[in-house]
Amino acid sequence: MPVKSIEELRHVGAQIFVSCGAPLREAELVIGELIEANLLGLDSHGVQRITEYVDSVKSGWTIPGAPVTVLKETATTAIVDSGRNFGAVSSRKMVDIALEKAQTQMMAVVTAKRSNHVGRLGAWVQKLADRRMIGLAYANGGKRGHIVTPWGGREGRLNTNPIAYAFPTSGHPVVYDIATSMVPEGKIRVMQKLGKQLPPGSIQKANGEPTTDPNDFYGPPRGTILPFGSELGFKGFGLGLLAEIMSSVLVGEELSEEYNYGNGFTLIAINPEAFCGSDAFVALMDELHRYVVSCPPAAGFTEVLMPGDLEFRTREKRLAEGILLDDETWAEIERAGRFVGCSLFA
Amino acid sequence: MPVKSIEELRHVGAQIFVSCGAPLREAELVIGELIEANLLGLDSHGVQRITEYVDSVKSGWTIPGAPVTVLKETATTAIVDSGRNFGAVSSRKMVDIALEKAQTQMMAVVTAKRSNHVGRLGAWVQKLADRRMIGLAYANGGKRGHIVTPWGGREGRLNTNPIAYAFPTSGHPVVYDIATSMVPEGKIRVMQKLGKQLPPGSIQKANGEPTTDPNDFYGPPRGTILPFGSELGFKGFGLGLLAEIMSSVLVGEELSEEYNYGNGFTLIAINPEAFCGSDAFVALMDELHRYVVSCPPAAGFTEVLMPGDLEFRTREKRLAEGILLDDETWAEIERAGRFVGCSLFA
Numbered sequence: 163m164p165v166k167s168i169e170e171l172r173h174v175g176a177q178i179f180v181s182c183g184a185p186l187r188e189a190e191l192v193i194g195e196l197i198e199a200n201l202l203g204l205d206s207h208g209v210q211r212i213t214e215y216v217d218s219v220k221s222g223w224t225i226p227g228a229p230v231t232v233l234k235e236t237a238t239t240a241i242v243d244s245g246r247n248f249g250a251v252s253s254r255k256m257v258d259i260a261l262e263k264a265q266t267q268m269m270a271v272v273t274a275k276r277s278n279h280v281g282r283l284g285a286w287v288q289k290l291a292d293r294r295m296i297g298l299a300y301a302n303g304g305k306r307g308h309i310v311t312p313w314g315g316r317e318g319r320l321n322t323n324p325i326a327y328a329f330p331t332s333g334h335p336v337v338y339d340i341a342t343s344m345v346p347e348g349k350i351r352v353m354q355k356l357g358k359q360l361p362p363g364s365i366q367k368a369n370g371e372p373t374t375d376p377n378d379f380y381g382p383p384r385g386t387i388l389p390f391g392s393e394l395g396f397k398g399f400g401l402g403l404l405a406e407i408m409s410s411v412l413v414g415e416e417l418s419e420e421y422n423y424g425n426g427f428t429l430i431a432i433n434p435e436a437f438c439g440s441d442a443f444v445a446l447m448d449e450l451h452r453y454v455v456s457c458p459p460a461a462g463f464t465e466v467l468m469p470g471d472l473e474f475r476t477r478e479k480r481l482a483e484g485i486l487l488d489d490e491t492w493a494e495i496e497r498a499g500r501f502v503g504c505s506l507f508a
Numbered sequence: 509m510p511v512k513s514i515e516e517l518r519h520v521g522a523q524i525f526v527s528c529g530a531p532l533r534e535a536e537l538v539i540g541e542l543i544e545a546n547l548l549g550l551d552s553h554g555v556q557r558i559t560e561y562v563d564s565v566k567s568g569w570t571i572p573g574a575p576v577t578v579l580k581e582t583a584t585t586a587i588v589d590s591g592r593n594f595g596a597v598s599s600r601k602m603v604d605i606a607l608e609k610a611q612t613q614m615m616a617v618v619t620a621k622r623s624n625h626v627g628r629l630g631a632w633v634q635k636l637a638d639r640r641m642i643g644l645a646y647a648n649g650g651k652r653g654h655i656v657t658p659w660g661g662r663e664g665r666l667n668t669n670p671i672a673y674a675f676p677t678s679g680h681p682v683v684y685d686i687a688t689s690m691v692p693e694g695k696i697r698v699m700q701k702l703g704k705q706l707p708p709g710s711i712q713k714a715n716g717e718p719t720t721d722p723n724d725f726y727g728p729p730r731g732t733i734l735p736f737g738s739e740l741g742f743k744g745f746g747l748g749l750l751a752e753i754m755s756s757v758l759v760g761e762e763l764s765e766e767y768n769y770g771n772g773f774t775l776i777a778i779n780p781e782a783f784c785g786s787d788a789f790v791a792l793m794d795e796l797h798r799y800v801v802s803c804p805p806a807a808g809f810t811e812v813l814m815p816g817d818l819e820f821r822t823r824e825k826r827l828a829e830g831i832l833l834d835d836e837t838w839a840e841i842e843r844a845g846r847f848v849g850c851s852l853f854a
Contacts, residue, residue: 238584239614239782269583269615271778296758315803315812328751329757336753338746361739370806391739392705398813399748400673400684403800407675407682411792412642414784432617436585438760446598446757454749455660460716466661469746 164492165484171197171209174495174506177342178212179248181504182219184226188251192450195250199282200485203476206348207282210491214300215248215279216498224248224278230255235277238267241413244277249424253280256429257289264295271415279424283326284339284470290431291328291335294440299326300408300429310343313399316370322346323405328470330440331447337470342402343387344395350376350387363392401500509839512769517543517555520841522557527850530572534597545628546831549822552694553628556837560843561594566658569624570594570624571832576601579621584613587759590623595770599626600773602604603635610641610777618775619759625770629672630685630776630816637674637681640786642778646754649770656689657732662716664732664819667750668692676786676792681787683816688748689733690741696722696733709738741743764793 175193180186192215201209218224228245230252230404235241240259244252251268256272263270280286280301287297302488303321310320344364353360367373368383379385390398410426434443487495499507521539526532538561542684546554564570574591576598581587586605590598602618609616626632626647649667656666672685690710699706700722713719714729725731736744756772780789803812833841845853 314809334527412783437758461614463660
């Protein structure tokens with residue numbers, strides 16, 4: 163298992179995306195976001211995605227360097243055409259637009275059309291919180307990816323639709339980023355490979371009966387993932403629906419069979435300056451943070467944390483120690499590099 | 509068990525609140541919201557609250573007829589001083605302010621100070637959706653009511669903090685309104701009275717060990733309610749935190765021991781006109797509704813519904829048949845009426 167330094171990954175990744183046709187600045191932005199996910203311990207959204215992104219470019223779907231434009235705008239809102247550029251490139255622009263509007267208008271809603279995979283949803287709200295804004299975000303996937311059933315159903319009607327938020331503190335922001343399903347599809351694949359069972363209540367058979375066997379999910383006939391919440395799954399279903407509506411009905415394209423971009427994606431920014439004031443808000447967030455983590459742990463726990471605390475702790479560690487990649491992931495990155503004719507792998 | 513007509517309840521309730529000192533229009537507004545909760549089948553937020561509201565007036569806490577004023581305002585935001593009037597009175601004003609701002613600015617965030625019990629959170633987002641706006645809402649309770657533990661903890665740090673949303677369709681809106689805890693406190697009280705156990709994973713003992721016994725919650729020493737989500741309870745904890753921050757940190761008063769009003773409450777309105785347009789949005793919501801409910805049911809279910817469908821079905825039924833109250837609730841309403849010298853109960 164190779165341990166890679168941040169510098170090496172950054173250099174290699176940027177060169178691969180440049181070889182795909184991305185301008186250097188955009189290539190650096192894309193690899194930077196993937197590395198950031200690894201640093202935070204969220205490896206499923208890390209550099210292992212390089213291969214998938216390269217495949218998407220090669221298939222003609224992702225268009226490196228494509229212009230990201232504003233299709234419709236008011237003082238507080240914008241619809242951004244991501245132009246099928248890398249999702250990180252368009253999402254970064256959406257953050258900038260949201261920030262600018264929320265600085266003068268106190269709030270903003272910015273949504274995307276034709277966006278590719280935005281990566282870790284928390285990344286974008288975190289950037290708002292880094293600028294002392296409140297960030298809320300919603301995302302979905304295309305209709306073909308409808309593998310999550312509504313509460314009480316047995317066919318897919320939603321994707322694993324994540325929701326995220328971030329709030330500024332005087333240290334690292336509070337960052338929350340969850341899937342609204344019981345499990346991500348990636349976990350089912352991993353358990354299938356390992357020949358293991360899933361926790362009860364995660365998935366069901368195509369006929370709507372409970373199962374823990376990953377093979378029942380892949381079928382045929384194909385099963386479904388249950389909405390987050392176990393016996394209160396109607397609550398999780400409602401959250402998935404919220405993400406669905408906010409990230410794609412809002413922009414008017416939800417139910418088209420053709421609408422199968424990486425993610426529908428909507429970002430809300432709210433400026434605390436319009437309320438108790440940014441300084442007071444940050445001070446109260448610090449106080450709330452102390453109050454929550456001062457809670458003594460329950461049986462089986464050693465401490466209480468706020469959302470994001472664990473990830474930022476991992477980040478400190480990995481910044482110092484580098485990022486451990488499995489051999490297969492590194493081999494795939496090398497293959498992707500050779501595939502796009504990157505001189506580093508000549 | 510008396511069945512009461514809507515007209516009778518409306519008349520009786522309004523007269524009781526007028527006898528408390530409320531102007532007739534405000535009295536009608538308060539009883540109207542309580543009845544609406546009963547109609548939708550949400551009896552815990554219905555006319556049984558009359559007694560509690562009357563007690564609060566008598567104790568000097570709730571001030572009927574108190575002015576509801578705007579403390580701080582921008583084109584898109586407002587902080588409303590609810591003035592300790594009935595929560596329904598100030599919340600109705602907050603809806604009007606949010607609507608007006610979202611009509612011209614495309615979005616608005618309106619938050620409350622000194623608000624009493626806002627009742628059913630879904631009521632306020634529903635009123636936004638009735639005017640073809642998207643509504644999001646967050647509420648909390650005072651610090652003394654911190655009975656919900658953070659994920660992995662064993663002391664209270666949050667209340668049952670609800671979140672709600674509503675989206676317009678061409679029929680009744682999609683309305684979602686949930687507590688971010690496993691159970692509301694009311695349910696624990698009911699089970700204690702009945703001498704029954706709670707579902708596993710709902711509450712824990714003061715020492716952080718699991719229990720299903722309601723007496724372990726009331727103590728002493730007092731136990732806690734777990735955040736929504738069972739083994740994924742960190743997701744539910746994060747939702748409770750979101751409600752906490754949005755509804756009271758934002759307004760700057762969260763952690764004061766003295767801050768023990770009924771609810772912190774924040775309302776967000778977003779105007780679909782700025783995105784795909786209101787007509788297209790409503791049409792797509794109708795299509796999404798059809799798509800979701802077309803899902804065949806899983807084992808043990810007979811149909812798939814959208815959030816709010818069941819409640820609006822109950823409403824049709826109760827509008828026709830009246831509202832069934834238990835004898836105790838009606839006796840309490842009569843007692844409250846006599847207590848405030850309402851001539852109906854002389």
